[in-house]
Amino acid sequence: xxxxxxxxxxxxxxxxxxxxxxxxxxxxxxxxxxxxxxxxxxxxxxxxxxxxxxxxxxxxxxxxxxxxxxxxxxxx
Amino acid sequence: xxxxxxxxxxxxxxxxxxxxxxxxxxxxxxxxxxxxxxxxxxxxxxxxxxxxxxxxxxxxxxxxxxxxxxxxxxxxxxxxxxxxxxxxxxxxxxxxxxxxxxxxxxxxxxxxxxxxxxxxxxxxxxxxxxxxxxxxxxxxxxxxxxxxxxxxxxxxxxxxxxxxxxxxxxxxxxxxxxxxxxxxxxxxxxxxxxxxxxxxxxxxxxxxxxxxxxxxxxxxxxxxxxxxxxxxxxxxxxxxxxxxxxxxxxxxxxxxxxxxxxxxxxxxxxxxxxxxxxxxxxxxxxxxxx
Numbered sequence: 001x002x003x004x005x006x007x008x009x010x011x012x013x014x015x016x017x018x019x020x021x022x023x024x025x026x027x028x029x030x031x032x033x034x035x036x037x038x039x040x041x042x043x044x045x046x047x048x049x050x051x052x053x054x055x056x057x058x059x060x061x062x063x064x065x066x067x068x069x070x071x072x073x074x075x076x
Numbered sequence: 077x078x079x080x081x082x083x084x085x086x087x088x089x090x091x092x093x094x095x096x097x098x099x100x101x102x103x104x105x106x107x108x109x110x111x112x113x114x115x116x117x118x119x120x121x122x123x124x125x126x127x128x129x130x131x132x133x134x135x136x137x138x139x140x141x142x143x144x145x146x147x148x149x150x151x152x153x154x155x156x157x158x159x160x161x162x163x164x165x166x167x168x169x170x171x172x173x174x175x176x177x178x179x180x181x182x183x184x185x186x187x188x189x190x191x192x193x194x195x196x197x198x199x200x201x202x203x204x205x206x207x208x209x210x211x212x213x214x215x216x217x218x219x220x221x222x223x224x225x226x227x228x229x230x231x232x233x234x235x236x237x238x239x240x241x242x243x244x245x246x247x248x249x250x251x252x253x254x255x256x257x258x259x260x261x262x263x264x265x266x267x268x269x270x271x272x273x274x275x276x277x278x279x280x281x282x283x284x285x286x287x288x289x290x291x292x293x294x295x296x297x298x299x300x301x302x303x304x305x306x307x308x309x310x311x312x313x314x315x316x317x318x319x320x321x322x323x324x325x326x327x328x329x330x331x332x333x334x335x336x337x338x339x340x341x342x343x344x345x346x347x348x349x350x351x352x353x354x355x356x357x358x359x360x361x362x363x364x365x366x
Contacts, residue, residue: 049193052346052349053349053350053353055346056299056346056347056349056350057299057350059303060295060298060299060302060303060350063299063302063303063306064298064302066302066306067298067301067302067305067306070305070306070309074119074123
């Protein structure tokens with residue numbers, strides 16, 4: 001039950017929270033994008049491009065916490 | 077044009093992908109048989125595969141090469157990617173034709189994609205013509221560097237924070253250079269100042285915008301680094317899971333790592349696209365007065 005164990009455990013929980021937040025964000029984007037495609041099927045290409053762009057931007061933020069968690073686990 | 081090519085050759089692409097995934101899943105059987113050659117230290121092995129080092133060991137059974145002082149494996153990967161790009165592009169540029177076939181057609185599809193979906197919608201036609209060679213180079217360079225890392229013997233050079241930071245600093249310098257060249261120094265600095273607000277708030281927003289430029293560049297580099305690093309580490313973690321579990325249950329590591337590998341193929345393309353698109357947006361924002 002030393003300090004390293006506790007810090008690793010909390011880092012893993014933090015990474016899980018980041019994944020949860022990122023998933024909610026990308027899920028919202030996907031839902032609205034599909035709704036927009038259903039409304040106007042001829043704009044499919046533009047909507048798909050923008051959706052992937054937004055998903056990449058949001059996923060970048062979720063990855064920040066993953067990298068911090070990896071740093072906590074693998075550094076002394 | 078990209079979509080007509082895609083619609084014609086979808087069957088071939090699907091067949092090839094299916095064969096690749098079947099072959100990778102067939103490796104499940106040897107996975108149950110192979111003993112571990114790495115020993116007991118899993119985290120060190122994992123870390124050693126994703127970080128930079130002086131020693132280049134492509135496969136565990138081949139002898140490792142100690143690189144000359146001053147070169148590391150990631151620099152070697154960047155060199156190899158540049159050699160690949162040059163060897164594909166220089167013969168193509170020597171014989172231009174209006175209806176290319178084969179490899180030049182694929183290159184034309186990529187460059188048309190960069191032109192019609194990234195550069196011209198953001199920059200307009202006049203400025204876009206000047207900047208199109210730079211962004212197509214950046215896009216193809218990032219594509220090749222990201223995809224080379226997926227070949228089992230090579231490493232991902234963009235999985236190094238220094239490489240992506242160098243690219244982002246290059247974009248920063250280009251932002252300032254393009255802004256100062258097209259607007260002049262005074263007007264470029266006045267670009268960050270909001271119009272029509274009282275002086276203290278205006279100065280505060282000016283400072284915020286100025287620092288925001290640097291933060292956006294740092295986030296740009298960190299996004300690319302995090303995606304490539306984490307993806308590679310996920311694949312290797314699932315593969316090394318084979319040595320941690322019982323010899324019989326080690327076969328679950330293969331489907332996981334194949335799935336993560338295929339996800340990584342998609343992520344490499346998307347991250348190259350997002351880096352190019354965002355750098356295009358930053359350079360445009362910095363060379364227009366708003």
